[in-house]
Amino acid sequence: MTSVYDSPSVTTLKGVGAALALKLERLGILNLQDLLFHLPLRYQDRTRILPIGSLRPGDECVIEGTIRASDVLMGKRRSLLCRVQDGTGTITLRFFHFSAAQKNGLAVGKTVRCFGEARPGPSGLEMVHPEYSAAADTGIKPVDEHLTPVYPMTEGLQQNRMRALIAQALSWLETGNLTELIPADMRQQWRLPELKTSLKYLHAPPVDANVDQLQKGMHPSQRRLAFEELLAHHLTLLQLRQKVQQDGAPAFMSTGLYTQPFLDGLPFAMTNAQLRVCGEVARDLEKPIPMLRLVQGDVGSGKTVVAAYAALQAVENNFQAAVMAPTEILAEQHLQNFTQWAEPLGLKVAWLAGKVKGKQRESQLAAIADGSAQIVVGTHALFQEDVRFYNLGLAVIDEQHRFGVHQRLSLREKGRDGVKTPHQLIMTATPIPRTLTMSAYADLDCSIIDELPPGRTPVNTVVIADSRRDQVIERVRAACSEGRQAYWVCTLIEESEVMQCQAAEVAEALLKEQLPELRIGLVHGRMKAKEKADVMAQFKAAELDLLVATTVIEVGVDVPNSSVMIIENPERLGLSQLHQLRGRVGRGSVESFCVLMYHAPLSKQGKARLAVMRETTDGFIIAEKDLELRGPGEVLGTRQTGMMQFKIADLQRDKDLLERVRQVAEPISRNPSIMQAITRRWLGQGEEYGHV
Known part of the structure; x- marks a missing residue:
C-alpha cells in the first residue's frame, strides 16, 4: 500500500x-x-448571468450590462460611481479605491461583467468593489462551468x-x-x-x-470525508485501548474481606443501579487486562460508593488505590468519605494536594511509597514526579473531562512496575451525551447509574428576572428562618476571575445589609485553600445560613440541609454547569428550589437554555441539549477539546454516522497497516492523543 x-x-x-x-x-x-x-x-454561483431587474438585496451574483454613466463623486470619501444597464434594470457600481487606468477602463459605452453582492444604496441597488471584467475586442469570457x-x-x-x-x-x-x-x-x-x-x-x-x-454539510461527498475523519479519531482511541490492554494488569479477586463489611456498614441500602455498576466494575477487576471504565451518574446518584467498592477490591488483593479529583474542595470531600469508610476496616488513607507541604507532605509521600497507605486521595498533585506508589493497582479519576486524556494516562504510568498497568475507573457527574461518549470516550467501557437514591426530592426550578430580586431575597429569608440553608451563586460574563470574586464580594455585602439576621459566608476562587475549606466546613456544620459563592461550588459540596439555590445571571453559564450547581440542593428530604435569576433581555438561545432547566432535571436530556446549543468543545471542557478539533466532521451534525463508524472501526482495527494509515492521514504523526 x-x-x-x-x-x-x-x-x-x-x-x-x-x-x-x-x-x-x-x-x-x-x-x-x-x-x-x-x-x-x-x-x-458564477455559472449564470442574472438580469439586473430581478436582483434583490443580498443576492450574490453575476450581472452584465453597458455603462451608461461614470462619474467621480467628491465628498467625505472620493468614489467612482458607474451606472450599468442591461435592458431589465439599472445598478450602480461603487469604487472607493481606484486608479486613473480603472476609471478609463470603466468608460461610458463599455460592456462590463461583474460579480458581487447587491446592496441597497442611495439611488437603488449597488455593488461595492465588485469583481469585474470589461469586454475587449474578443468579448467577455464564458461564465464558469462550476460553482x-x-x-x-x-x-x-x-x-x-x-x-x-x-x-x-x-x-x-x-x-x-x-x-x-x-x-x-x-x-x-x-x-x-x-x-x-x-x-x-x-x-x-x-x-x-x-x-x-452543501451549505449544511450534508452532501454525500462531505459525509464521506466526515465519516473517514470520525473513523480516524475512533481508531486512535481503539489504538490507545489496545496499547493499554497489551500491558496486562493485576487480577483482583472479590474476596469480600473489606468489601463485605463496607457494604454492611453503609447507613443506607445501595440502589439497584449502584449494585449493577459495582458488579460490572468487579468483573473488570477480576480480569488480567486493565479496566478502562467510565461511570456516569447524575448529581447525587452515588458514584463515590461504587469507587470505594472498587478501591477496597484492590486493597483486598494487597494493591493500592488512588482517587484523584480536579479541585481541592472535591478531593477533600472524597478524603472525608474514604476515611470514614476505610478507617473502621483498619486501613490508612493518605492525602496529597497542593496545600500539603513540608513535613506533612514528606510523611504522606513516605506512606504512599512504602505501601502503609492503602488508599491515596488527592488532586493533580498525584501527577508530580516525586510521587512514588508502592504498588498502584487502581486509579479512580473523578470529573475526568477536567483533566484530559494525557493526564489520566500519566497517572497510569505511576503504577507501572515494568510489567503491569493499573486498572482505571473514571467517574463523571456531568452526564455526557451518547454522541460524545461514542467519540471522545471510545477507549472506555461505559456504565450508567441511572437511579437516584430513595429520599432525594426533585428540585423545583424557577426562572425569574432580576427586577424581582427583593422577592428572591424574601424567599431566602423564609427558608433560613425555618432552619434551612441556601446558596447564592454569582456569575459574570467576564472571564476574569478577579471580576467574578469582586462580584461575589459585592453580593455578600448587599445581602448582609438586607438580611442582617442571617449568618452569611463567602467562597470564591481567589481565597486561599484553607480559607475556602474553613468556610465550607462552617456551612456544612450549619454554622452559616447562606453561602455566597462563585461557581467554585459546582462540584463536591454535600449539605443535605440546603434547600434553596439562587443563581444570578444563569444565562452566562452552560446547561451542564447549571445542572451541576442545581445538584447542590435537593440532597435531603425537604422540598428544594433553584431560582435562576436572569438579567433581561434574554437572547433566543438564553431563553431556550433556561426553558430546558425549568422543564427537566434529567442530566442526560440536559447534556444533549447543551451539546446542541454549545458544541462538543464547550461541553467536554477546554482541556479535552484538543482531541475534538475536527477538520470536516461536526459531532452534532454527523452524530448519526457514529454507530456506522463504530461498526467499521472494529474490523479495521484488526488490520494495523490500514488503521495506522487512516489515523496518520487525519491526525498527523505526532498528534495522536492516544500517546503520551
Missing part, C-alpha cells in the same frame, strides 16, 4: 515559495493532501491564489496518488462515494449541485 505520507509538500507546486508555504502552514496545510482536505466554507468555492483563509492569502493552488492539487489527484483507505466492500455496504470523487466534487461542484445541502 502507498504510504499516505507520499503526499508531496506544497513547495512542489508552481509558484509556492517559502513565504507562501508559511502562510499555508498557518492554515494547517503542509502537503497536497492537506490542501485537498481544505474544503470550501461556502460556494458562489465557485470560497475557502477559509489567512492574512496575506487571496481566494484566487488558493483556488489556483487547489486546481494544481486536483491535477495531482488525477494521477491516482491519494490512496483509498476504506476497503471497497465497506464503502459499498455503507454507500460511501470514493475519496477522489468526493474531493473533486467538493472543490468544483457542478451547476446543478444542491447548494443548500
Whole structure:
C-alpha cells in the first residue's frame, strides 16, 4: 500500500515559495493532501448571468450590462460611481479605491461583467468593489462551468491564489496518488462515494449541485470525508485501548474481606443501579487486562460508593488505590468519605494536594511509597514526579473531562512496575451525551447509574428576572428562618476571575445589609485553600445560613440541609454547569428550589437554555441539549477539546454516522497497516492523543 505520507509538500507546486508555504502552514496545510482536505466554507454561483431587474438585496451574483454613466463623486470619501444597464434594470457600481487606468477602463459605452453582492444604496441597488471584467475586442469570457468555492483563509492569502493552488492539487489527484483507505466492500455496504470523487466534487461542484445541502454539510461527498475523519479519531482511541490492554494488569479477586463489611456498614441500602455498576466494575477487576471504565451518574446518584467498592477490591488483593479529583474542595470531600469508610476496616488513607507541604507532605509521600497507605486521595498533585506508589493497582479519576486524556494516562504510568498497568475507573457527574461518549470516550467501557437514591426530592426550578430580586431575597429569608440553608451563586460574563470574586464580594455585602439576621459566608476562587475549606466546613456544620459563592461550588459540596439555590445571571453559564450547581440542593428530604435569576433581555438561545432547566432535571436530556446549543468543545471542557478539533466532521451534525463508524472501526482495527494509515492521514504523526 502507498504510504499516505507520499503526499508531496506544497513547495512542489508552481509558484509556492517559502513565504507562501508559511502562510499555508498557518492554515494547517503542509502537503497536497492537506490542501485537498481544505474544503470550501461556502460556494458562489458564477455559472449564470442574472438580469439586473430581478436582483434583490443580498443576492450574490453575476450581472452584465453597458455603462451608461461614470462619474467621480467628491465628498467625505472620493468614489467612482458607474451606472450599468442591461435592458431589465439599472445598478450602480461603487469604487472607493481606484486608479486613473480603472476609471478609463470603466468608460461610458463599455460592456462590463461583474460579480458581487447587491446592496441597497442611495439611488437603488449597488455593488461595492465588485469583481469585474470589461469586454475587449474578443468579448467577455464564458461564465464558469462550476460553482465557485470560497475557502477559509489567512492574512496575506487571496481566494484566487488558493483556488489556483487547489486546481494544481486536483491535477495531482488525477494521477491516482491519494490512496483509498476504506476497503471497497465497506464503502459499498455503507454507500460511501470514493475519496477522489468526493474531493473533486467538493472543490468544483457542478451547476446543478444542491447548494443548500452543501451549505449544511450534508452532501454525500462531505459525509464521506466526515465519516473517514470520525473513523480516524475512533481508531486512535481503539489504538490507545489496545496499547493499554497489551500491558496486562493485576487480577483482583472479590474476596469480600473489606468489601463485605463496607457494604454492611453503609447507613443506607445501595440502589439497584449502584449494585449493577459495582458488579460490572468487579468483573473488570477480576480480569488480567486493565479496566478502562467510565461511570456516569447524575448529581447525587452515588458514584463515590461504587469507587470505594472498587478501591477496597484492590486493597483486598494487597494493591493500592488512588482517587484523584480536579479541585481541592472535591478531593477533600472524597478524603472525608474514604476515611470514614476505610478507617473502621483498619486501613490508612493518605492525602496529597497542593496545600500539603513540608513535613506533612514528606510523611504522606513516605506512606504512599512504602505501601502503609492503602488508599491515596488527592488532586493533580498525584501527577508530580516525586510521587512514588508502592504498588498502584487502581486509579479512580473523578470529573475526568477536567483533566484530559494525557493526564489520566500519566497517572497510569505511576503504577507501572515494568510489567503491569493499573486498572482505571473514571467517574463523571456531568452526564455526557451518547454522541460524545461514542467519540471522545471510545477507549472506555461505559456504565450508567441511572437511579437516584430513595429520599432525594426533585428540585423545583424557577426562572425569574432580576427586577424581582427583593422577592428572591424574601424567599431566602423564609427558608433560613425555618432552619434551612441556601446558596447564592454569582456569575459574570467576564472571564476574569478577579471580576467574578469582586462580584461575589459585592453580593455578600448587599445581602448582609438586607438580611442582617442571617449568618452569611463567602467562597470564591481567589481565597486561599484553607480559607475556602474553613468556610465550607462552617456551612456544612450549619454554622452559616447562606453561602455566597462563585461557581467554585459546582462540584463536591454535600449539605443535605440546603434547600434553596439562587443563581444570578444563569444565562452566562452552560446547561451542564447549571445542572451541576442545581445538584447542590435537593440532597435531603425537604422540598428544594433553584431560582435562576436572569438579567433581561434574554437572547433566543438564553431563553431556550433556561426553558430546558425549568422543564427537566434529567442530566442526560440536559447534556444533549447543551451539546446542541454549545458544541462538543464547550461541553467536554477546554482541556479535552484538543482531541475534538475536527477538520470536516461536526459531532452534532454527523452524530448519526457514529454507530456506522463504530461498526467499521472494529474490523479495521484488526488490520494495523490500514488503521495506522487512516489515523496518520487525519491526525498527523505526532498528534495522536492516544500517546503520551
